Amino acid sequence: MGLIEDMMRSTCRLPGPTRPGASVHCALLRVTFSQSTAQTYGYDNMDTPGDVTDDHVSVKIKATTYIHVKIDGGTSTDVEFVCDNTSVAQPGAAPAGAEFDLPVNGQDPGATVLHARQKTSHTECTSININTYKEKQVTAAVMKVYDSRTTGTNLRFPHLDVSSIPTLINPKYKDAVAVLSLTDQSSGGGAFDIPYDNDRNGKLTWDIAANGGSEYNAITSQFTVAGQKVIIVRDMVSVYFLAAAAAKDATSITINSSDSFLTVGQSYPLGTGTTRETVTIQSKSGSTLTLAGKLSNNHSNGETLEFPAGGWGGNPIVIIEGTLAEDILKWTFGHELGHAVLGLADVSATESIMNYSQGWTDHRLRYKPLPKKYKAGTENQWETISR
Amino acid sequence: MSPAEAAIARFRSGERYQPPPSAFLSSGHIRAEDLQPFGDALRVERPTVREEIVRLLADLGQRADPLYAQGGQLIREPYILTLLVDEGLIKDDLGRQASLSALQEFAPANLLKPYGRALKRDLEEHPCATAFLLIAKAKPAGAGALVGELRATPRWSKEPNARIAAAALGDTAIEKGYVAVFDAATSGEEKARAAKVLGLIGTETALKALASALRSDLTIDRPDLYFKRSVRVDILEALSYNFPGEPALYESQINDDSGYERAERFCETRLGVSWKQPRPPYLKIGGYPIPVPRD
Numbered sequence: 001m002g003l004i005e006d007m008m009r010s011t012c013r014l015p016g017p018t019r020p021g022a023s024v025h026c027a028l029l030r031v032t033f034s035q036s037t038a039q040t041y042g043y044d045n046m047d048t049p050g051d052v053t054d055d056h057v058s059v060k061i062k063a064t065t066y067i068h069v070k071i072d073g074g075t076s077t078d079v080e081f082v083c084d085n086t087s088v089a090q091p092g093a094a095p096a097g098a099e100f101d102l103p104v105n106g107q108d109p110g111a112t113v114l115h116a117r118q119k120t121s122h123t124e125c126t127s128i129n130i131n132t133y134k135e136k137q138v139t140a141a142v143m144k145v146y147d148s149r150t151t152g153t154n155l156r157f158p159h160l161d162v163s164s165i166p167t168l169i170n171p172k173y174k175d176a177v178a179v180l181s182l183t184d185q186s187s188g189g190g191a192f193d194i195p196y197d198n199d200r201n202g203k204l205t206w207d208i209a210a211n212g213g214s215e216y217n218a219i220t221s222q223f224t225v226a227g228q229k230v231i232i233v234r235d236m237v238s239v240y241f242l243a244a245a246a247a248k249d250a251t252s253i254t255i256n257s258s259d260s261f262l263t264v265g266q267s268y269p270l271g272t273g274t275t276r277e278t279v280t281i282q283s284k285s286g287s288t289l290t291l292a293g294k295l296s297n298n299h300s301n302g303e304t305l306e307f308p309a310g311g312w313g314g315n316p317i318v319i320i321e322g323t324l325a326e327d328i329l330k331w332t333f334g335h336e337l338g339h340a341v342l343g344l345a346d347v348s349a350t351e352s353i354m355n356y357s358q359g360w361t362d363h364r365l366r367y368k369p370l371p372k373k374y375k376a377g378t379e380n381q382w383e384t385i386s387r
Numbered sequence: 388m389s390p391a392e393a394a395i396a397r398f399r400s401g402e403r404y405q406p407p408p409s410a411f412l413s414s415g416h417i418r419a420e421d422l423q424p425f426g427d428a429l430r431v432e433r434p435t436v437r438e439e440i441v442r443l444l445a446d447l448g449q450r451a452d453p454l455y456a457q458g459g460q461l462i463r464e465p466y467i468l469t470l471l472v473d474e475g476l477i478k479d480d481l482g483r484q485a486s487l488s489a490l491q492e493f494a495p496a497n498l499l500k501p502y503g504r505a506l507k508r509d510l511e512e513h514p515c516a517t518a519f520l521l522i523a524k525a526k527p528a529g530a531g532a533l534v535g536e537l538r539a540t541p542r543w544s545k546e547p548n549a550r551i552a553a554a555a556l557g558d559t560a561i562e563k564g565y566v567a568v569f570d571a572a573t574s575g576e577e578k579a580r581a582a583k584v585l586g587l588i589g590t591e592t593a594l595k596a597l598a599s600a601l602r603s604d605l606t607i608d609r610p611d612l613y614f615k616r617s618v619r620v621d622i623l624e625a626l627s628y629n630f631p632g633e634p635a636l637y638e639s640q641i642n643d644d645s646g647y648e649r650a651e652r653f654c655e656t657r658l659g660v661s662w663k664q665p666r667p668p669y670l671k672i673g674g675y676p677i678p679v680p681r682d
Contacts, residue, residue, distance in 0.1 A: 061515075062434065062481045087542060108516060134484075134517075139406075163405055170403070181446075183406045211673045224639050226458040238676060261676055307676065313613020314674030336677075339612045346611070356678070374678075375611050 028073040031116040031125035036068040036101045042175030042382065043067075044367040056129045056367040057114075058382055059089060059106035060177045066101040067128060069094070069116070076100060080119045085112040089130040106132040109387035131367070133177035133387050138341045140228040141183045142333075143316075144191035145219055152202020153234050157326055158191040160232070168327070169334035169363075172353055176365040176382045178342060180334065182230075185223065194219050201272075204318065206238040208307060209257035211314075220316060228341055229316035230333065236311070236320050239304035242270075243287060246299045251291050253279070255305055258286040262307065269306040271299050279305075313339060328358050338365075342385050346373040354381065391424035395432070398439040408447040417451045419466040429474035429482060437482025441475050445489035454632065458639030461631035462493040472502045479513040491521040495631050496589065503527025510537075519548035520587055523555035524628075531556035548587075555588045562588060566596045575607035579621035586625025591658075594629055597622050598654035601647070604667035613675040620671055623650055630657070644669045 033052045035043040042058035059065040071079060075098045081091035088110035092103030104114060109132050116125040142162045147153040162184035169180050186192060196218040199205055207213025212220070223229055240255040240262075253270070262268065267280040275297035282292040312318045317336045321329060334353050338344040346356040349370040353363040356373040369378035388396070390410035398404070411421055425440050432440070448462030449455055462468060468490075475486025487509075490499065499506065499521075506525050510518045514537050522530050534552045537543045554562040565588060569581035578600070585593040605618040620638055627636040634640050635649040647666055654660050 060481075062479070062484050166403075166405055179403065181404075181406055187407075187409065208676075221642075224456070224458060226455075226460045226637065226639050308679040309676035310679040311677040312674035313677060315614070315672045317613075318674075340614065343612060372611070 029078060029118055029125060030072040031079055032070040032072075033116070033126055033128045034068045034070070036066040038066040038101045040065045040174070041177055042365070042367070044175075044364075044382075046368045053127050054129070056131055056382070057104065058131045058133060058175065058177050058367070059104055060135050061106050061109065061132060064092065064103050064105050066103055067114070069100055069102045071098045074098065078119055079125065080117050080122070082115050082117060083112045083130065084115070085110060088112040088132050089114065104130060108132065109134050131382060133382070133385070136176070136178040136342065136385050138173065138178055138180045138228075138337050139182075140180075140230050140333075140337055140341070141185050141223070141225045142230045142232065143185040143219070143223050144232045145194050145196065146191050146234065147195055147197040148193045149195060150197040150200050150202050153197050153204075155191050155232065155234050155321055156323075157321065157329065159189055160326065160329065161189065165330045165333050168330050169353070172363040172365060173334065176342075176385050178365070178385060180337065182333070185225070192222065194222055201237065202235065204233045204236040205304075206236055206309070206312060206318070208238055208240055208261065209255075212312070216318075223316060228337065230319060230336070231316045232319050232321055232329075234321050236309070236318060237304075238307045238309040238312070240307065242299055242301055242303045242305065245301045246295055248296065248298050249294045251294055253289050253291065253295075253299070253305070254287050255289060256287070260284070260287075260307075262289065262305075268308075270295075271297065271303045275299065311336070315340065324358065331360075331363060332358065334363065342381075344381055344384055345375060345379050347371060347379060348373045352381065354379075389421070389424060391421060391428075394443060395424060395428050395436065395440065398436045399432070401435075402439070404439045404442040404446070406446050407450060408443055411447050412450060417447065417464050417466065422447075422466060422470065426470050426474050429470065430477060432482075434478070434480035434482055437475070437478070437480060438485045441471065441482055441485035441489060444470060445485070445493060448489075449493060454634060457634045458637035459631065459634065460493055461495055462489065463495065463498060463632075465498075468494055468498060468502070472505050476505070476509045483509075483513070484515075484517065487515070487517040487521055491517055491524055493631075494524075496524050496526065496629065499525035500527070503530070506530075507533055510534075514543060516546060516548045519543075519546065519552040523548075523552040523587055524589060526555060526589075531558070551584060551587050554593075555590060559592075562590060562592055566592060569596055569600070572605075575605040575616075575618045578603060578605050578618045579607055582618070582621045582625040586628040589629045594626065595658050595660055597625050598658045598660040599662070601651055601654060601660075602662045602664050602666050606670065610675045613677055615670070615673040615675065617667070617670040617672075619647065626650075626654070638671070641671050646671075 044056045046054045076094040083089050087108050089112050090105050094102055111131050113127050114130050115127045146155050162182050165182055166180040173180055196215045205215050240257055243254045243256045246253045262281055264281050267278045270277055270279045277296045280292035281289050283290040311320050319332055338354050344354045347354045347370040350360055351362040351364055365381045367382045369380045371378050429437055444467050448464045448467040449460055452463055471486045471490050476483050507527050507530050510522050538549050543549045565584050569585055572578035572581050585597050603618050607616045623636050635653045640646055
C-alpha cells in the first residue's frame with residue numbers, strides 16, 4: 001500500500017532542490033495503486049501485496065494501460081502523477097474523483113517509475129514501476145500430420161482449431177507484451193496425410209544421431225514455409241540405432257552416435273518385439289556403451305535403443321499429441337513457442353506457462369524472477385524477452 | 388459488407404488480427420479495390436484498429452508474394468507499400484509503430500527508395516527507435532545529416548538504433564566498429580547479435596563482412612531452450628534482410644550442405660567474397676529432447 005505515514009504525523013520533507021532541513025506541513029492524504037480490471041498488459045505484484053512500490057506494470061509502445069488509484073483524504077485534484085522518464089511512459093489525465101483507473105501511456109522501450117505526489121507540496125505518496133516494451137510477435141505455422149498407412153498415427157484432434165490457440169494464450173502472453181499468431185498449414189483445418197511412418201510402428205521415429213532422420217524429413221520436406229513451424233504427431237519414439245550386432249550375453253553395445261544424451265546409471269529399452277529388453281548403462285566411451293548386465297537376447301545391427309523424449313525443440317518443434325486433453329495440447333503451444341521464440345526457460349514455479357510440467361493451471365508470464373527448472377538461477381520473463 | 392469492411396468491424400470490436408487473410412487471397416492475387424477500405428480506415432480509425440489493419444496488410448503482402456512459398460518474407464505489392472507509408476505513418480500511434488515495423492522488416496530496400504522523402508519527414512517529426520532502423524534500410528539521400536542532428540540531442544545520443552542508422556548512412560568509423568565487433572566475436576551468441584546489426588546497417592562493407600563469415604563453425608547451443616543453431620543461420624538471415632528476393636539465402640532452403648553451397652555461390656557472385664577454410668560439418672537448427680513427461 002502507498003501510504004504517507006509521515007504526512008499522518010503532519011510533517012514531511014520536500015523532494016528535489018530545497019533548503020537543508022526544509023519541511024512542509026502536509027494534509028492527510030493516502031494514495032494506493034493497485035491492479036486495474038481495465039489493464040491492457042501485465043501487472044506483477046511480486047508476491048508482496050503489502051508493498052506496491054515493488055510492483056511492475058507492462059505496457060506496449062504507444063499503447064495505454066491502466067492502474068487503479070484510490071485516494072483517501074482527497075481526490076485526483078490533490079495528486080499529481082509523474083513519471084521519472086517521460087520518454088518511456090507518461091500518465092494520462094487522471095479522472096475526477098477519489099477512486100479511478102489512471103491511464104498510463106507507453107512511449108519508447110525502457111523502464112521508469114510512476115510517482116503519485118501531493119500536488120501542493122510535491123510530497124511522494126507512492127510509486128510503481130512501469131516497463132514499456134515493443135510488442136514481440138510470436139508467429140508460427142502449424143501442421144497436423146498422420147500417415148494413412150498406419151492407423152496408430154491417426155490424430156485424436158485432427159481438426160484441432162489452431163485459430164483458437166492464440167485466443168487462449170494471448171491473455172497470458174500480453175503480460176510480457178507478446179502476441180501469438182498461428183497459421184494452420186491446412187486451409188481446411190484438417191491433418192496432412194504424409195507417408196512418414198516407414199517402420200510402421202505407428203509413431204514418428206526420431207533418429208537422434210541424424211537430428212530427426214528420414215521420417216522427420218518426410219514431414220519437413222512438405223513444410224517449407226518461412227519462420228517457426230510446429231508439427232503435431234500422435235506419438236513419437238526417439239532412438240539410437242545399433243551400429244553393430246550384439247550377441248546374447250554381451251556386456252557392451254555400439255550405437256550410431258558418439259555423443260549421446262544417454263545417462264550413465266539409467267535404463268533404456270533395446271530392440272522390439274519378443275527380444276525387447278531393458279539395458280542399464282554402466283559407462284559410456286564414445287559410441288560404445290558398457291552395460292550393467294549381460295544381454296538376454298541377440299540384437300541385429302540397426303535395432304533401436306530408445307531414449308525417452310517428450311518431443312524435440314528446434315524448427316520445426318515436434319509436439320506429441322499422445323493422450324493430452326485438448327486444452328493442455330493448446331497450452332503446450334504457448335509453452336514450446338515460449339522457448340523457441342521468446343527465449344524463455346523452463347521454470348519450477350507453478351504459476352507460469354513456462355512451468356516444466358503439463359497440466360498446470362496458472363499460465364502467467366512474470367516480472368518476478370522465477371527459479372529455473374533445469375539450470376541454476378532465476379528468470380525474469382518480461383526482461384528475458386527483448387524490449 | 389466487403390471482406391475489408393468485415394475485418395475493420397472485427398478490429399473495432401477489439402479483435403486482433405489472426406492469420407491467414409484468406410478472403411483477400413482467394414483470387415490468387417491482391418486486388419487494390421479489395422483493400423481500398425483499409426486505406427480509408429487508416430486515415431480515420433483509432434490506434435488499435437489502425438494497428439490491426441497494418442498487421443493484416445503486412446501479413447497479406449508477404450503471403451501474396453510469389454516467393455512466399457519458398458520461404459520468402461517480403462512485401463513487394465506496391466499498393467500495400469503505399470498504404471503502409473502514406474496512411475500507416477499518418478499519425479504517431481500504434482498504427483504507425485506497426486507500419487514502421489512492417490516496412491523495416493519486410494519491404495526490400497530498393498522499393499523504399501520512392502518513399503525516401505516521406506520516411507525522412509516521418510523520422511524528423513516523430514523520431515523513434517524503429518524509425519531509425521527503417522531509415523537505415525531505405526538510405527534516402529540526405530538522411531545522414533538528419534540522423535546526425537538527432538544524435539546530437541540528449542534524447543537520441545545513446546540510442547543504439549540511431550547509431551546503426553548513422554553507420555548505414557555513411558559514418559564509416561561507426562561502421563568499422565561494428566564490423567570489428569562482428570569479426571572478433573568468439574561465441575555464437577555474440578556473433579549472431581553482431582550479425583544482426585551488420586544486416587541492419589546493410590552497407591557493402593557490412594555485407595562483405597557477413598558473407599566472409601559464412602563458414603563460421605560457431606553455434607548457439609541452448610539446451611535449456613531445446614535448440615542448437617549454427618550461427619550461419621543468423622548470418623544468412625542478416626544477408627537475406629538485404630537481399631530478400633534471393634531464395635538461396637532463405638533458411639527454409641537450407642536442408643543439407645548443398646543449401647549452404649548455394650548461399651555461398653550467391654555471395655561470391657554478388658559480393659565477391661571467398662573462403663579459405665572448408666565448410667564446417669552441416670548444421671542448421673538441431674533440437675534437444677524435451678524431458679518426459681513434459682513432463
